[in-house]
Amino acid sequence: MGYRVAVVGATGNVGREMLAILEDVNFPVDEIYAVASRNSIGVEVNYADKRIYCQAIDDFDFSKVDVVLMSVSGAFSKEWSPKIGKQGPIVIDNSSAWRMDPDVPLIVPEVNPDDASLARRKNIIANPNCSTAQLVVALKPLHDAAKIKRVVVSTYQSVSGAGKAGVDELWDQTKAVFTLGPTEPKKFPKQIAFNVIPFIGSFNDDGYTDEEAKMWNETHKMIDPAIKLTVTCVRVPVFVGHSESVNIEFETPLDEDEAREILRDAPGVLVVDKRDDKGYITPKEAQGEFAVYVSRIRNDHSAPNCLNMWVVSDNLRKGAALNAVQIAQLLHERGMLERAHA
Numbered sequence: 001m002g003y004r005v006a007v008v009g010a011t012g013n014v015g016r017e018m019l020a021i022l023e024d025v026n027f028p029v030d031e032i033y034a035v036a037s038r039n040s041i042g043v044e045v046n047y048a049d050k051r052i053y054c055q056a057i058d059d060f061d062f063s064k065v066d067v068v069l070m071s072v073s074g075a076f077s078k079e080w081s082p083k084i085g086k087q088g089p090i091v092i093d094n095s096s097a098w099r100m101d102p103d104v105p106l107i108v109p110e111v112n113p114d115d116a117s118l119a120r121r122k123n124i125i126a127n128p129n130c131s132t133a134q135l136v137v138a139l140k141p142l143h144d145a146a147k148i149k150r151v152v153v154s155t156y157q158s159v160s161g162a163g164k165a166g167v168d169e170l171w172d173q174t175k176a177v178f179t180l181g182p183t184e185p186k187k188f189p190k191q192i193a194f195n196v197i198p199f200i201g202s203f204n205d206d207g208y209t210d211e212e213a214k215m216w217n218e219t220h221k222m223i224d225p226a227i228k229l230t231v232t233c234v235r236v237p238v239f240v241g242h243s244e245s246v247n248i249e250f251e252t253p254l255d256e257d258e259a260r261e262i263l264r265d266a267p268g269v270l271v272v273d274k275r276d277d278k279g280y281i282t283p284k285e286a287q288g289e290f291a292v293y294v295s296r297i298r299n300d301h302s303a304p305n306c307l308n309m310w311v312v313s314d315n316l317r318k319g320a321a322l323n324a325v326q327i328a329q330l331l332h333e334r335g336m337l338e339r340a341h342a
């Protein structure tokens with residue numbers, strides 16, 4: 001017996017990936033519904049070999065589904081996820097709205113699967129920010145081995161992390177540069193084509209951005225509040241795939257060979273780390289893949305017990321849609337996704 005699943009935000013970057021991944025992983029689906037805004041009523045999306053037509057959220061009866069994969073803005077989720085949860089289904093939410101709520105588990109299945117036991121408190125489970133998701137998959141096995149003291153991260157985040165509008169802006173600006181057309185920024189604060197922008201989200205009072213704060217807050221909630229983490233988030237002109245340069249300081253010694261071995265055995269991680277042109281992964285190669293790739297693992301010669309590494313993943317997959325579907329699989333495996341109205 002399968003489940004009745006609704007994908008909310010089904011026309012978006014993440015929503016479309018969710019529909020594809022539900023099929024890829026053979027999640028047991030009996031009925032599937034695509035939900036979006038009023039503007040998308042009747043818009044066709046694909047699931048397996050079927051076409052499904054979007055319904056407006058205001059008209060949709062959520063009591064007839066068991067699980068909702070939610071991929072809309074934080075403000076929208078804040079309003080809708082509790083209303084949907086009260087009708088019975090578990091909402092697996094991709095926005096930032098619920099991540100730090102103490103009654104909402106924030107889950108990456110490879111990292112803290114047992115937190116799923118809190119799912120029925122509000123019938124909401126949060127997915128982390130895309131940059132945090134891939135980072136914690138790589139950090140957790142190393143933390144278990146040698147206790148991480150401090151992490152210094154620089155991100156190289158693709159435009160699809162900013163939704164459909166971000167992808168369109170890079171596409172349009174790139175064409176405009178060649179045809180001498182207008183390149184005024186709309187979605188991003190500065191031109192993104194042929195440029196990099198050291199700013200994502202909005203500024204906090206301390207000069208960091210909310211995107212940067214999400215990375216340490218979420219790492220603390222999922223792995224260990226004692227880990228000190230500092231980060232600079234940068235938007236780069238890449239369509240899909242986030243990259244991260246990561247420096248880690250451990251409490252006890254852990255060298256590059258030991259780290260490589262630990263990561264080779266870690267769930268969700270693929271180590272590609274040879275010292276030749278094919279021995280590391282770029283976002284282009286990670287696009288459409290499930291793994292978190294770790295490359296360029298090196299001892300840091302400037303400080304004891306420190307390593308550098310390069311972490312790359314498809315932000316629409318492990319950073320969002322795949323993680324959400326893996327959470328649904330986790331609930332299924334633990335018998336927590338009983339049909340709300342059998």
Ligand SMILES: NC(=O)c1ccc[n+]([C@@H]2O[C@H](COP(=O)([O-])OP(=O)(O)OC[C@H]3O[C@@H](n4cnc5c(N)ncnc54)[C@H](OP(=O)(O)O)[C@@H]3O)[C@@H](O)[C@H]2O)c1
Pocket residue numbers: 008009010011012013014015035036037038039040057071072073074076094095096128129130160161162163164165315316319320
């Ligand atoms: N992209 C990533 O890498 C990533 C990673 C992690 C988390 N997230 C989060 O996931 C969420 C979605 O991101 P995205 O990249 O998929 O955005 P997106 O491509 O802009 O898609 C947004 C979706 O929300 C729907 N929506 C907007 N207003 C709505 C309304 N009033 N009622 C119902 N549906 C509405 C849109 O439907 P219409 O087409 O009908 O407007 C569309 O399906 C965001 O909270 C984002 O922060 C994204």
